[in-house]
Amino acid sequence: xxxxxxxxxxxxxxxxxxxxxxxxxxxxxxxxxxxxxxxxxxxxxxxxxxxxxxxxxxxxxxxxxxxxxxxxxxxxxxxxxxxxxxxxxxxxxxxxxxxxxxxxxxxxxxxxxxxxxxxxxxxxxxxxxxxxxxxxxxxxxxxxxxxxxxxxxxxxxxxxxxxxxxxxxxxxxxxxxxxxxxxxxxxxxxxxxxxxxxxxxxxxxxxxxxxxxxxxxxxxxxxxx
Numbered sequence: 001x002x003x004x005x006x007x008x009x010x011x012x013x014x015x016x017x018x019x020x021x022x023x024x025x026x027x028x029x030x031x032x033x034x035x036x037x038x039x040x041x042x043x044x045x046x047x048x049x050x051x052x053x054x055x056x057x058x059x060x061x062x063x064x065x066x067x068x069x070x071x072x073x074x075x076x077x078x079x080x081x082x083x084x085x086x087x088x089x090x091x092x093x094x095x096x097x098x099x100x101x102x103x104x105x106x107x108x109x110x111x112x113x114x115x116x117x118x119x120x121x122x123x124x125x126x127x128x129x130x131x132x133x134x135x136x137x138x139x140x141x142x143x144x145x146x147x148x149x150x151x152x153x154x155x156x157x158x159x160x161x162x163x164x165x166x167x168x169x170x171x172x173x174x175x176x177x178x179x180x181x182x183x184x185x186x187x188x189x190x191x192x193x194x195x196x197x198x199x200x201x202x203x204x205x206x207x208x209x210x211x212x213x214x215x216x217x218x219x220x221x222x223x224x225x
Contacts, residue, residue, distance in 0.1 A: 003024055004031075005040065006036065006037075006038040007038075009041060009046045010031075010049045013046055014053065014054070017050070017054075019054060019057075026053065027049065027053065030049050030052050030053055030056070031045075031049050097135035098140060102137075103127040103130065103140065104123050106141055106144065107127045107148070110144050111123070111126075113145075114148060114149070116152055118148075126144065126148055126151050127144070129147050
């Protein structure tokens with residue numbers, strides 16, 4: 001009895017991606033769990049089953065034999081070329097293709113390529129700004145490159161604005177201090193001027209009685225002559 005079509009198509013897809021070792025029972029069980037028509041699967045159905053098997057391999061660690069140039073599994077090769085299947089896409093759109101850690105790693109790599117140093121907090125912020133529908137590495141790197149440039153431009157503008165604000169605040173403090181010192185000096189000068197004036201007035205007041213007496217004596221002397 002021939003195996004269902006889904007088996008040969010999934011094996012061919014996995015083989016191109018460097019995966020082997022999945023049994024027919026595993027493929028059928030996965031296809032049934034996804035409610036896929038095993039005798040007439042669409043290209044999307046084939047990709048979904050292949051992706052599910054790869055995801056399960058990361059959890060259950062089945063024995064996966066990497067693809068080798070010396071692989072001579074004629075049955076699998078014949079299935080690949082005799083079974084009509086859709087041309088595979090360069091990247092399989094899957095919401096779980098890139099994890100948060102992978103996105104942050106790709107962000108750091110792209111920043112280094114641009115000669116930009118980002119802190120871990122900035123890497124996390126930039127990674128969260130990339131559209132969630134971008135799930136392949138190539139598309140992510142292209143998108144995050146532009147976001148990094150925009151992020152750095154905004155960061156530099158914010159830093160420039162902050163420095164300008166600080167310079168303005170320092171200048172204001174200095175001007176205010178100079179004005180206060182000027183007021184203090186002017187007040188001190190006024191007080192000193194008042195003290196000098198008071199001293200002069202007291203000296204004049206002190207001389208005044210004697211001056212009048214001397215004038216009286218002069219008048220008396222003139223009369224007696």
